Amino acid sequence: ESTTVVVIGAGPAGLTVANLLRRCGVDCVVLERGSRAHVARRQRAGIVETRAVRMFESWGLADVVRGGPPHDGLLEFRIDGESRFVDDRDGSAGSGARLCPQQVLVENLTAAHLADGGDLRYEAADVSLHDLTGDRPTVRYRAADGTRHSISCDFVAGCDGEHGVTRTAVPEGVATVHTFDHGIGWLTVLADAPPPAHPLLAVSPEGFAAHFPRGPRSSRYYLQCPPDDDPGAWPDDRVWDALRTRLADPALVPGPITDRETFRLRGLVHEPMRHGQLFLVGDAAHILSPMGGKGMNLALHDADLFVRAVRDAVRGGDDTALRDYSRRCLRRVWSDQEFSHWLTRTVHEAGGDTDSGPFLRRLARARLDRLVTSPGARHAFAELMTGLDPARAE
Numbered sequence: 465e466s467t468t469v470v471v472i473g474a475g476p477a478g479l480t481v482a483n484l485l486r487r488c489g490v491d492c493v494v495l496e497r498g499s500r501a502h503v504a505r506r507q508r509a510g511i512v513e514t515r516a517v518r519m520f521e522s523w524g525l526a527d528v529v530r531g532g533p534p535h536d537g538l539l540e541f542r543i544d545g546e547s548r549f550v551d552d553r554d555g556s557a558g559s560g561a562r563l564c565p566q567q568v569l570v571e572n573l574t575a576a577h578l579a580d581g582g583d584l585r586y587e588a589a590d591v592s593l594h595d596l597t598g599d600r601p602t603v604r605y606r607a608a609d610g611t612r613h614s615i616s617c618d619f620v621a622g623c624d625g626e627h628g629v630t631r632t633a634v635p636e637g638v639a640t641v642h643t644f645d646h647g648i649g650w651l652t653v654l655a656d657a658p659p660p661a662h663p664l665l666a667v668s669p670e671g672f673a674a675h676f677p678r679g680p681r682s683s684r685y686y687l688q689c690p691p692d693d694d695p696g697a698w699p700d701d702r703v704w705d706a707l708r709t710r711l712a713d714p715a716l717v718p719g720p721i722t723d724r725e726t727f728r729l730r731g732l733v734h735e736p737m738r739h740g741q742l743f744l745v746g747d748a749a750h751i752l753s754p755m756g757g758k759g760m761n762l763a764l765h766d767a768d769l770f771v772r773a774v775r776d777a778v779r780g781g782d783d784t785a786l787r788d789y790s791r792r793c794l795r796r797v798w799s800d801q802e803f804s805h806w807l808t809r810t811v812h813e814a815g816g817d818t819d820s821g822p823f824l825r826r827l828a829r830a831r832l833d834r835l836v837t838s839p840g841a842r843h844a845f846a847e848l849m850t851g852l853d854p855a856r857a858e
């Protein structure tokens with residue numbers, strides 16, 4: 465069997481690559497380890513940034529981000545119970561960010577790809593990559609019925625996330641993995657409870673908390689906790705009590721909790737994002753602290769650059785953009801890592817529950833004060849939130 469691109473993974477990165485390749489008439493096969501139901505259940509990101517909304521529009525795929533109302537642009541910072549609002553729009557003409565939970569985007573992209581005649585294979589086990597530095601790499605896997613398959617291709621798109629196989633196919637010594645651990649844990653909870661009017665970030669002496677909309681009757685909450693804390697240490701009452709205190713909202717309406725997990729806040733970048741004919745896209749190449757909401761949006765950006773580069777190579781015989789893929793992606797990756805790092809440090813150090821001490825706490829509070837009072841600081845923040853920073857425009 466043979467195709468032009470084998471895409472490993474059917475999350476936001478892989479499905480975006482697959483849809484855009486179809487739009488350019490380039491063949492691809494998508495191999496996904498999980499079942500369709502498993503993939504559809506992974507609820508994570510909530511907002512598709514302005515740049516990514518316009519990117520889908522430019523490919524004639526505006527409908528894939530329909531699933532929630534437009535994000536009205538206001539973010540609430542609640543600092544010791546006092547509300548301050550920041551507008552994260554940049555005032556440019558055109559569509560803005562959309563509330564579109566990750567699983568809705570994934571389902572919309574899946575439906576669009578299948579309706580377009582796409583080849584999407586679920587429950588593909590034991591995926592392995594061969595001859596990546598030759599002209600025709602091969603991808604092998606075992607199908608759900610136990611049969612073994614081998615597909616030769618021109619390019620492999622490694623879209624299999626943080627725990628995938630494609631990153632590990634790059635030999636040691638060829639790439640560098642840069643990592644940073646904030647030493648901070650988060651408990652995250654999904655609940656069928658009323659969403660806030662605006663995404664809400666709360667700084668308090670008890671630690672950071674956040675409340676984000678995920679649908680008309682669903683919310684995601686975050687609570688700072690010790691790194692590697694056990695989610696079992698957070699029964700429902702403790703979660704709602706902590707949220708009421710940290711959000712300074714005694715009337716917060718609870719609801720059934722549908723998911724509860726803890727994780728460490730950290731950053732990771734795999735450099736370069738290419739090895740031979742393998743191109744890493746999305747979480748396979750980089751992980752960010754969720755602060756700033758950039759992980760999924762970066763995956764969509766990588767996907768767009770990768771497909772345009774493949775189109776140039778396949779249609780026009782021009783591989784300039786393929787050779788430049790890693791450098792161009794990494795420029796945005798590091799900029800978003802910096803934004804995510806800045807916001808993570810700021811909202812945690814400004815609270816009381818860190819070991820950063822009174823000096824750093826006052827610096828963080830000064831940064832927040834500047835953000836909510838200075839038009840220049842707000843503008844810079846809006847550029848980063850929208851993803852439309854002109855210095856990184858393609």
Ligand code: FAD
Pocket residue numbers: 472473474475476477478495496497498503508509510511566588591623624625626627628629652745746747748754756757758759760761762763
């Ligand atoms: P994934 O979504 O991880 O998809 C990878 C796919 O590959 C999966 O379907 C997996 O089953 C498949 N796969 C894995 N291994 C194999 C294999 N060996 N063979 C075949 N298939 C394989 N981002 C934001 O932008 N905004 C947010 O608000 C936000 N909030 C987040 C909150 C949490 C709690 C977490 C954990 C993440 C959050 N993110 C957010 C990050 C976002 O979820 C990721 O950046 C996004 O999922 C990356 O998409 P991806 O397609 O690269 O990887």
